[in-house]
Amino acid sequence: MSETTDLIRDMAEKLFGDTCDKSVLAAAEKGEFQTGLWKEVTDAGLSGALLPESAGGSDLSIEDALAALRISASRAAPVPLAETMLAGWLAGSALAVPEGPLTIAPASNSSSIALKKTGAGWRLEGVGKRVPFARNAAAILVLAEADGANMVARVDPKACAISEGRNLAMEPRDDVTFACDLGAGDVAPAGNNVNLETLRAFGAAMRANQIAGALSRTLEITLQYANERVQFGKPIGKFQAVQHNLAMLAAHSAAANAAADMASEAAANGMNLLPIAAAKARCGEAASIGAGIAHQTHGAIGFTREHMLHYLTKRLWSWRDEFGKESDWSLIIGRAAAKAGPKKLWSDIVTA
Amino acid sequence: MTNLTFAPPPPNTEATEKLRAEVRAFLNVELAGMTARQRAQSWSGRNPAFSKKMAEKGWIGMTWPKQYGGHERSALERYVVLEEMLAAGAPVAAHWIADRQSAPSILRYGTQEQKDFFVPKIARGELFFCIGMSEPDSGSDLAATRTRATAVEGGFKVNGTKVWTSGAHVSHYMILFCRTDAKSDDRHGGVSQFIVDMKTPGIKVSPIVDLSHEHHFNEVVFEDVFLPASAMLGNQGDGWKQVTGELAYERSGPDRFLSTFTLLIEGFAMLQEAVDDRAAIALGRIIAHLMTLRRMSRSIAGMLQRGEDPAVHAAIVKELGTSLEQEMVEVLRLIVDAEPDATSSNPYVAVLAHTIMHAPSFSLRGGTREILRGMIARGLGLR
Ligand SMILES: Cc1cc2nc3c(=O)[nH]c(=O)nc-3n(C[C@H](O)[C@H](O)[C@H](O)COP(=O)(O)OP(=O)(O)OC[C@H]3O[C@@H](n4cnc5c(N)ncnc54)[C@H](O)[C@@H]3O)c2cc1C
Numbered sequence: 047m048s049e050t051t052d053l054i055r056d057m058a059e060k061l062f063g064d065t066c067d068k069s070v071l072a073a074a075e076k077g078e079f080q081t082g083l084w085k086e087v088t089d090a091g092l093s094g095a096l097l098p099e100s101a102g103g104s105d106l107s108i109e110d111a112l113a114a115l116r117i118s119a120s121r122a123a124p125v126p127l128a129e130t131m132l133a134g135w136l137a138g139s140a141l142a143v144p145e146g147p148l149t150i151a152p153a154s155n156s157s158s159i160a161l162k163k164t165g166a167g168w169r170l171e172g173v174g175k176r177v178p179f180a181r182n183a184a185a186i187l188v189l190a191e192a193d194g195a196n197m198v199a200r201v202d203p204k205a206c207a208i209s210e211g212r213n214l215a216m217e218p219r220d221d222v223t224f225a226c227d228l229g230a231g232d233v234a235p236a237g238n239n240v241n242l243e244t245l246r247a248f249g250a251a252m253r254a255n256q257i258a259g260a261l262s263r264t265l266e267i268t269l270q271y272a273n274e275r276v277q278f279g280k281p282i283g284k285f286q287a288v289q290h291n292l293a294m295l296a297a298h299s300a301a302a303n304a305a306a307d308m309a310s311e312a313a314a315n316g317m318n319l320l321p322i323a324a325a326k327a328r329c330g331e332a333a334s335i336g337a338g339i340a341h342q343t344h345g346a347i348g349f350t351r352e353h354m355l356h357y358l359t360k361r362l363w364s365w366r367d368e369f370g371k372e373s374d375w376s377l378i379i380g381r382a383a384a385k386a387g388p389k390k391l392w393s394d395i396v397t398a
Numbered sequence: 399m400t401n402l403t404f405a406p407p408p409p410n411t412e413a414t415e416k417l418r419a420e421v422r423a424f425l426n427v428e429l430a431g432m433t434a435r436q437r438a439q440s441w442s443g444r445n446p447a448f449s450k451k452m453a454e455k456g457w458i459g460m461t462w463p464k465q466y467g468g469h470e471r472s473a474l475e476r477y478v479v480l481e482e483m484l485a486a487g488a489p490v491a492a493h494w495i496a497d498r499q500s501a502p503s504i505l506r507y508g509t510q511e512q513k514d515f516f517v518p519k520i521a522r523g524e525l526f527f528c529i530g531m532s533e534p535d536s537g538s539d540l541a542a543t544r545t546r547a548t549a550v551e552g553g554f555k556v557n558g559t560k561v562w563t564s565g566a567h568v569s570h571y572m573i574l575f576c577r578t579d580a581k582s583d584d585r586h587g588g589v590s591q592f593i594v595d596m597k598t599p600g601i602k603v604s605p606i607v608d609l610s611h612e613h614h615f616n617e618v619v620f621e622d623v624f625l626p627a628s629a630m631l632g633n634q635g636d637g638w639k640q641v642t643g644e645l646a647y648e649r650s651g652p653d654r655f656l657s658t659f660t661l662l663i664e665g666f667a668m669l670q671e672a673v674d675d676r677a678a679i680a681l682g683r684i685i686a687h688l689m690t691l692r693r694m695s696r697s698i699a700g701m702l703q704r705g706e707d708p709a710v711h712a713a714i715v716k717e718l719g720t721s722l723e724q725e726m727v728e729v730l731r732l733i734v735d736a737e738p739d740a741t742s743s744n745p746y747v748a749v750l751a752h753t754i755m756h757a758p759s760f761s762l763r764g765g766t767r768e769i770l771r772g773m774i775a776r777g778l779g780l781r
């Protein structure tokens with residue numbers, strides 16, 4: 047672990063630990079964009095994590111950026127940090143981005159977006175489905191193929207029709223209809239190894255890290271609750287059945303964190319697809335099992351709006367589906383394995 | 399932090415990958431004649447001649463000091479050899495226990511004489527060990543051991559019964575866990591370990607046939623068995639601490655999630671013509687689990703290398719790993735059109751039958767699922 051990594055982690059722990067209290071989380075659920083929190087995230091250099099310094103970013107390594115993101119998710123930070131990081135990665139040094147939160151499209155495979163060269167500029171048409179925080183974004187960075195080349199377009203959401211939607215955690219997930227003429231300067235060739243597949247993979251690596259962070263925190267608060275809540279004259283954490291459930295929550299949290307590490311390494315290593323696919327599939331499964339155990343342990347109090355738990359579990363239930371659910375990524379792994387054949391399975395697992 | 403995290407594993411190096419290629423080349427030749435059914439025995443498959451060849455390659459006792467016939471290689475290099483053996487279904491049972499836990503225990507707790515005598519022979523693939531822990535009335539509750547060693551002139555006299563002792567009939571020595579002193583208030587006190595020569599008069603080994611009609615484990619009865627004082631491993635009364643250490647070695651390896659790999663390969667081979675989306679999703683999910691477990695298991699190799707105690711991490715990997723092994727049977731059953739038949743000449747059909755009948759043991763041997771979950775809970779501070 048490098049020294050910078052430690053510094054960034056400590057900083058993120060402090061920042062999100064201090065800021066993401068219940069009032070912030072509750073206000074965000076009501077639909078208020080958390081400007082104060084976002085300013086802190088920006089001042090700390092996290093929103094520009096993957097933007098080059100020349101473009102005003104902080105140019106962190108992918109692994110450091112994802113480590114900070116995991117910590118933000120452990121506090122259920124209700125801001126588009128993952129999306130702004132992804133947008134920075136898409137923009138690279140080719141496109142200047144405005145200040146403020148950013149997002150990307152396509153975020154969902156059911157989107158259909160077409161970019162065409164016109165006389166002086168470009169024409170963008172189509173629908174980006176479930177675009178995170180589109181209504182709050184200063185710009186949407188859209189990745190599209192035009193004449194066989196990967197291009198990135200910078201779009202002002204105000205120029206688009208937005209049909210608002212939300213995930214289970216009430217985070218904005220908007221359908222954006224594009225019908226815009228863009229200037230020559232609004233579109234640039236995508237960077238090296240930036241394409242629709244790697245964008246989806248990077249998104250999945252981000253959600254895997256977010257699940258890992260939220261699960262770690264879910265484990266922590268569930269343990270705390272099990273040690274405090276008394277029934278039959280003792281803390282419920284003293285009952286063996288409860289202990290065994292918590293052991294499994296811990297095991298799946300550990301697995302999710304190991305898988306997320308694997309995804310971060312693979313993202314840093316040329317967006318290597320299979321480890322990211324495996325990580326998102328594994329984290330998704332851990333999210334389902336972990337959230338279930340956490341609620342079971344909390345009893346009715348965890349089912350209330352007053353309790354902290356649901357800010358984490360609703361994110362777990364949402365993030366497991368975003369940027370590909372378990373079956374989507376398992377299918378990719380399974381097809382690749384089928385193509386290589388059983389004799390190569392082991393060596394492919396080792397080299398993945 | 400209460401979270402049990404797995405540090406990133408040590409990276410592969412040129413040395414590990416060269417070693418891997420060497421192991422694969424060796425296995426290609428040595429395992430050429432093995433059937434899938436034989437490979438599916440995994441680390442219960444016994445072939446002393448194969449063990450001897452592994453020893454000649456320097457693949458037993460890889461991390462031990464050269465002084466004792468070891469090879470002073472890293473925990474990760476050892477890991478590479480283990481995982482390649484398991485993935486290929488190599489018949490490693492003869493030396494497995496001695497390499498995994500007996501010799502490491504002797505190196506840690508043994509006298510100079512014991513280290514000098516046993517460890518080099520184990521590294522040469524000449525001495526095989528078995529584990530004398532379980533008894534008829536002492537399974538999960540190991541501290542309830544009734545087998546007793548009573549001090550006599552020059553040593554101890556042992557009486558009692560061990561049971562489920564894998565390979566007792568083909569092992570040269572057993573590390574015996576038993577009571578040496580009266581029960582005290584400390585239920586973990588008064589127990590010790592001995593290195594027992596299986597040829598000692600008074601030891602009777604009787605086969606116990608398992609539900610697939612195979613003979614792997616045994617009952618071992620001790621009747622007035624004299625052990626010289628020099629047979630004691632470690633200090634009298636330290637048995638509980640030592641056996642706990644031994645169990646951590648026992649649980650820390652990839653044998654706890656790769657023992658059904660042959661089933662996966664054969665099931666996949668049956669499908670190959672027609673891996674439809676349903677099958678691809680099921681296979682892909684298993685592979686995702688295996689990749690994650692492998693990372694966690696290699697992280698444990700890193701802990702061993704750094705001299706850290708991996709007991710709770712090992713419990714997590716064993717629990718997740720054996721659950722996956724058991725689930726693999728259920729998943730393959732539903733995507734491959736075949737009924738299990740141990741007598742079949744179809745490799746998958748025979749391996750499926752074998753694995754179904756062995757699967758219950760995965761979450762029993764080496765500590766039951768419930769015991770492991772209890773250990774993890776203790777690691778979380780709940781007990
Ligand atoms: C194939 C195989 C090979 C083996 N090889 C060896 C060997 O070489 N050497 C050796 O010493 N042993 C060996 N064993 C024995 C193995 O270690 C024991 O089976 C295991 O420790 C469990 O003991 P038991 O079978 O007596 O079950 P029990 O301890 O009686 O357990 C029965 C059930 O009760 C549960 N249970 C027990 N206590 C608790 C508790 N406190 N809380 C919750 N649940 C509990 C268990 O989890 C289990 O589900 C082997 C077993 C198998 C199946």
